[in-house]
Amino acid sequence: MRPIPFRPRRLTELLRRRGRSEATLAAVVAGCVALMSVVVLTGAGSPDNGVKFTQSGHWVYNSVVGRIFHLDGATGKVDADTEVKTASPGAQVVQTDKQGYVLSRSRIDQFGKSDLTVLDPVQPPATNEQPVGLEAAGAAFAVYQQAGRVVRFGDKETIAFPGGPLGDPIVTSDGTLWVHRVGEGDLCRLPMTADRMSCPATAPKGHKGALTAVGANAVFVDLTARQVYTLNAGGMDTGPDLGDIDVPDDALVAGNDVDGRLAIVDRTHNKLHLVDISHPDxxxxxxSTPLPKGNYDKVASSGDGLALLDRKNSNLITLGRDGKKVDEAKLPSRPVGGREKPEANLYRGDDSRVYVENGIGDRAVVVDRDGETESVDIGTGEDGGKPTTTPKKPENTARPTITPPAKPKTTVPPRTTPPRTTPPRTKPPRKPETPRKTTPPNRPGNEHTPDKPDPGKTKTPPPTRKTTPPTPPKPPAAKPGRPGAPLNVAARIIDGGAVVTWGAAAAHGATITSYKLSWTGGSTTVSGATRSALIPGLKTKTAYYFTIYAVNSAGNGPAVKSNRVELKWNSAESPRELLVKDDGISGRLTLGWMQPTMGDGTFLRYEVSIGSSTAPVRVRSTTTSATISGLTDGKYSTFFVRAITKASDGQEVVGKYTSLSATSVSKEQPTKRVVASRGDGTTYGDNCQHPECAYIQVRIENLTPNTTYSIKPYTSEWGNFNPGYSTKTDAQGQLLVPDQFPCSAVGQLTWVTVQGPEGTYTSNKFFWKSDT
Structure with a gap:
């Protein structure tokens, strides 16, 4: 069914106009629900698809003083506040990179984070319902589960109408929101770059289950069938089952994994199950661990820890990644203005910490990644800021408190690093009393000896005897754990392939030695310090996902799948034989090259950048040469040249680059050149077959005459794949090597080095292509 397009501006005005009858709004919404359409919330804001930074801390609304306070999760301190009198008790505050939003039952107040100015309110798409707020990747969401409506805040503000009722929503690390339409079973997604929600997968109708996020991947846990499914833009893939555990249909599933495991809370039997899904084979x-008795109805993961909340009784417990209790707290609240007291609640922030608020917002608990907690007063005149608009309360007024457990009752779970073993204290020897004057034992007339002390007298230890404390035992060596999941895994199209980027995985006590990536048709391994990988040679009009996991001495961590990418058009190949065309003018040089194959598009221009392939364009040219000025003589820079073409649909397609390291010189001289290019096609053995296989042609100009040079070929994945070839230049320092290095490294960067008595020269680098 094709969705009907709406006029974003007209609907925006309708949603923002206050005082409009509820019947009018309901009529518009009803038409949208059936069509699963999404409309833009505001006309303001530019569609910024760049990298979003994680938002730190959490905003808390204190309904007693009518102010919002920013709680820094790392320090446990309040560092900013502003007045918002119009929100209601129990309101949640979410934030994007630029603004904050106070979510009340029938109202959304917004404020700027830079100046804390309260802005015009946003009319919510549903009334008389407290939405669920979520944050990730610089975006924020308000999900109205009963009404079945979603608001996304940020640079691409959007309203979606999946239709309710909805299960607990989740948002993955790349900012993709997933919701479960409980009645129909549809599993729907709203990526950060999309203005429209789609439902690529459907759970079995009538089955109960829940969504959870594992890094950038979404997972659906079918509690009825006891089966786990991995979700993606193309549908759902069957994963492992839940194993030999008894899980009821009404179990709670945390919205994020705990160290690569699903966290499932059996509320009937007060049990926690942590199920491994990172190794499906x-x-x-x-x-499985028992839980303290409680009516737990909210659970959230901080990555390595877990927080469980009994909202009715305001009881909080936290657990480590092994399921054992770390801490507990009580969050008592009180009625506000004679009304029923709001319940405590917990939220996972964009910084992966869990923040637990009591009902009125004057106390909060920060749950760090490992489950450790810190209680904070919010707007009480202590560490939580000063209530400038509220008179001082009488001392006998009951104030909500967070009562930490007595230290002897706290059970600390074993950690990756074991606790330091403390040796038993040895009491120092008592100071001897002054001995009475006695006759030495070897004198005549002595009435007692040291072996027969007088009754009632204290035996004095010999002064030369010292008490030596026992040597403390060495603490046991820390047992490392497998690494965590790579963070923020993302892929994008570039250079006829894709670039995959990610954040470091948690090491868990052992250095990460490598990351392993795989995709349909290939795989690669990069070092543990690497945070990106170029995947060349992808097929056109084929969808790709990239799976990555970390490796340390303890084993492999959980795998995370990237977003979907696809090459819609064949881009231009690398410009051929890039070289310095002329020099001798201070601060300037001219590059020249040969025209490449243009792929599916028509030629528009060449672009030259300096420093990296993604640096801003320095020079544009419609010919096969470009002059670059403003250089420093003798300082080498890497120049990147690529062709830009236009596809049949009008889209500009960025071609593959070729690069060269060069410098300008102030004195004209013969330019020393080492130029590599794809030569004649050939067949060499079983692994180098036409049309992929050809010789790397090497052309040398103006090196030392009659001198032997050693030439070695390289590719970006194989390294130095050929032992090399040595030969001598002619009387003019020239040399052509056309047929020594057969190569079939399609999609890989290719180059050669030439080593002689004066040093090593590196040729231009270009992407190897198939001769088709």
Missing amino acids: KPEAPI
């Missing part, structure tokens, strides 16, 4: 045995 050989999953580890589930971890």
Whole structure:
């Protein structure tokens, strides 16, 4: 069914106009629900698809003083506040990189984060319902589960109408929101770059289950069938089952994994199950631990820890990644203005910490990644700022408190690093009393000896005897754990392939040695310090996902799948034989090259950048040469040249680059050149077949005459794949090597080095192509 397009501006005005009858709004919404359409919330804001930074901390609304306070999760301190009198008790505050939004039952107040100015309110798409707020990747969401409506805040503000009721929503690390339409079973997604929600997968109708996020991947846990499914833009893939554990249909599932495991809370039997889904072929045995008795109805993961909340009784417990209790707290609240007291609640922030608020917002608990907690007063005149608009309360007024447990009752779970073993204290020897004057034992007339002390007298230890404390035992060596999941895995199209980027995975006690990437048709391994990889040679009009996991001495971490990417058009190949065409003018040089194959598009221009392939364009040219000025003589820079073409649909397609390291000189001289290019096609053995296989042609100009040079070929994945070839230049320092290095490294960067008595020269670098 094709969705009907709406006019974003007209609907925006309708949603923002206050005082409009509810019947009018309901009529518009009803038409949208059936069509699963999404409309833009505001006409303001530019569609910025760049990298979003994680928002730190959490905003808390204190309904007693009518102010919002920013709580820094790292320090446990309040560092900013402003007045918002129009929100209601129990309101949640979410934030994007630029603004904050106070979510009340029938109102959305917004404020600027830079100046804390309260802006015009946003009319919510549903009334008399407290939405669920979520944050990730610089975006924020308000999900109205009963009404079945979603608001996304940020640079691309959007309203979506999936239709309710909805299960608990989740948002992955790349900012993709997923919701479960409980009645129909549809599993729907709203990526950061999309203005429209789609439902690529459907759970079995009538089955109960829940969504959870594992890095940038979404997972659906079918509690009825006891099956796990991995979700993506193309549908759902069957994963492992839940193993040999008893899980009821009404179990709670945390919205994020705990160290690569699903966290499932059996509320009937007060049990926690941690189920491994990072190794579908050989999953580890589930971890099942008993929980303290409680009516737990909210659960959230901070990555390595877990927070469980009994909202009715305001009881909080936190657990480590092994399921054992770390801490507990009580969050008592009180009625506000004679009304029923709001319940405590917990939220996972964009910084992966869990923030637990009592009902009126004057106390909060910060749950760090490992489950450790810190209680904070919010707007009480202590560490939580000063209530400038509220008179001082009488001392006998009951104030909500967070009561930490007595230290002896706190059970600390074992950590990756074991606690330091403290040796038993040895009491120092008592100071001897002044001995009475006695006759030495070897004198005549002595009435006692040291072996027969007088009754009632204290035996004095010999002064030469010292008490030596026992040597403390060495603490046991820390047992490292497998690494965590790579963070923020993302892929984008570039240079006829894709670039995959990610954030570091948690090491868990052992240095990460490598990251392994795989995709349909290939795989690669990069070092543990690497945060991106170029995947060349992808097929056109084929969808790709990239899976990555970290490796350390303890094993492999959980795998995370990237977003979907696709090459819609064949881009231009690398410009051929890039070289310095002329020099001798201070601060300037001219590059020249040969025209490449233009792929599916028509030629528009060449672009030259300096420093990296993604640096801003320095020079544009419609010919096969470009002059670059403003250089420093003798300082080498890397120049990147690529062709830009226009596809049949009008889209500009960025071609593959070729690069060269060069410098300007002030004195004209013969330019020393080492130029590599794809030569004649050939067949060499079983692994180098036409049309992929050809010789790397090497052309040398103006090096030392009659001198032997050693030439070695390289590619970006194979490194130095050929032992090399040595030969001598002619009387003019020239040399052509056309047929020594057969190569079939399609999609890889290719180059050669030439080593002689004066040093090593590196040729231009270009992407190897198939001769088709």
